[in-house]
Amino acid sequence: MSAADPGAAPILLVGCGKMGGALLAGWRERRIAPSFLVVEPADVPPAPDVTHHRSAAALPADLAPAAIVLAVKPQALDEVLPPYRGLAARGIPILSIAAGKTLAYFARRLGADAAVVRSMPNTPAAIGRGIAVACANPRVSAAARGLCDRLLAAVGEVAWVEDEPLLDAVTALSGSGPAYVFLLIECMAKAGVAAGLPERLAAQLALATVAGAAELARVSGELPATLRENVTSPGGTTRAALDVLMAPGGLEALLVEAVAAAARRSRELAD
Numbered sequence: 001m002s003a004a005d006p007g008a009a010p011i012l013l014v015g016c017g018k019m020g021g022a023l024l025a026g027w028r029e030r031r032i033a034p035s036f037l038v039v040e041p042a043d044v045p046p047a048p049d050v051t052h053h054r055s056a057a058a059l060p061a062d063l064a065p066a067a068i069v070l071a072v073k074p075q076a077l078d079e080v081l082p083p084y085r086g087l088a089a090r091g092i093p094i095l096s097i098a099a100g101k102t103l104a105y106f107a108r109r110l111g112a113d114a115a116v117v118r119s120m121p122n123t124p125a126a127i128g129r130g131i132a133v134a135c136a137n138p139r140v141s142a143a144a145r146g147l148c149d150r151l152l153a154a155v156g157e158v159a160w161v162e163d164e165p166l167l168d169a170v171t172a173l174s175g176s177g178p179a180y181v182f183l184l185i186e187c188m189a190k191a192g193v194a195a196g197l198p199e200r201l202a203a204q205l206a207l208a209t210v211a212g213a214a215e216l217a218r219v220s221g222e223l224p225a226t227l228r229e230n231v232t233s234p235g236g237t238t239r240a241a242l243d244v245l246m247a248p249g250g251l252e253a254l255l256v257e258a259v260a261a262a263a264r265r266s267r268e269l270a271d
Helices: 018-030 074-080 082-089 103-110 123-127 142-153 166-175 177-194 199-220 224-230 237-245 251-269
Strands: 011-014 036-039 050-053 067-070 094-096 116-120 130-136 156-160
Touching: 011 018, 018 036, 018 123, 018 142, 067 082, 067 142, 074 082, 074 103, 082 103, 094 103, 094 142, 103 116, 116 142, 116 166, 123 130, 130 142, 130 166, 142 156, 166 177, 166 251, 177 199, 199 224
Parallel strands: 011 036, 011 067, 036 050, 067 094, 094 116, 130 156
Antiparallel strands: 116 130
């Protein structure tokens, strides 16, 4: 049996935590599907086009969703997946956002014929400014890939790779990356306090500076290096600070080491 008509069938979301909830909000806003089914033990916000089930056992026997989106924690997947093996065997595409769980993992648990897309989004999806990178197995049709692209694009940018191991580096850079930016804001604020600023003003300046600089980089069309050079006068204050940050063992070296550590951990978690 082929997959359901994506134009008429609902989307089945398994897990409606922070990321699942962000995806659901994006789908509803963009009217990705006529209706949505959510499997989530906890309460979810009521909505007229969302049907909430507390377990997979409550799903209709004749269910034929356009896609199943797995938004549960990776460590819960062994327990969560078995009820969906039958739907996977019927050609329903599976979109996973579970970090570290490989296409081979899903093939072992859902069957070799399962059409699976593995993706790594990040937390700015909560405000529609995320980015996700996805990789599909050979069972995913062009139509299913297009549907998964639309599901991910509802909360931000989407890129695709054919080489699945690249997702470890993606996880390390963009998946974990928001935490690096939050740390930068923290550290800038603390440095401002150390330089004599009141704590509240230092926090305001750090947040506004990072947010504004990121938006400028996004809309300007200039390379980040060019933007950096544009605000760096020879012998000026910015140059004095960059001499510290760009010294051997400085910011670039630390980030390379940090991203490598995160990618290594991603490979260790893979199954």
